[in-house]
Amino acid sequence: MDLEAIxxxxxxxxxxxxxxxxxxxxxxxxFYKLIIEKTLTEDEVKQFYKDCEGLSRAYExxxxxxxxxxxxxxxxxTRDLHPKLTAQEVISACLTQGLYIPLMTELKKYL
Incomplete structure (x- = not known):
């Protein structure tokens, strides 16, 4: 393993x-537990937050x-979601943690 990978x-x-x-x-x-379980990077999580902010604005x-x-x-x-994640687990985790409640409540209807 090279130094950059380490x-x-x-x-x-x-x-x-x-x-x-x-x-x-x-x-x-x-949601934090899910991040750790799926070994997502900080950049991947930041992208998720950015995507959810845009979707929340569009929803409103x-x-x-x-x-x-x-x-x-x-x-x-679902199309923009990281391949390691499923819509069901993310929506459930976000609702439990209190993230993007209006958006996630609406998206839950389509599971």
């Missing part, structure tokens, strides 16, 4: 350790315009 492994371990410390304080941190805009059918948002969510 450095990346150490960086991921440090990130997971910081999440473990947060989980220790609050056992409702289901569409809802304000009177939309009642949000299956296209669910399709985008």
């Amino acid at each position: 450095a990346k492994k150490i960086q991921m371990l440090e990130y997971h350790q910081s999440l473990l410390l947060k989980m220790n304080r609050n056992s409702q941190e289901s 805009e569409q809802k304000a315009e009177g939309f009642v059918y949000f299956h296209p948002l669910f399709e985008k969510f």
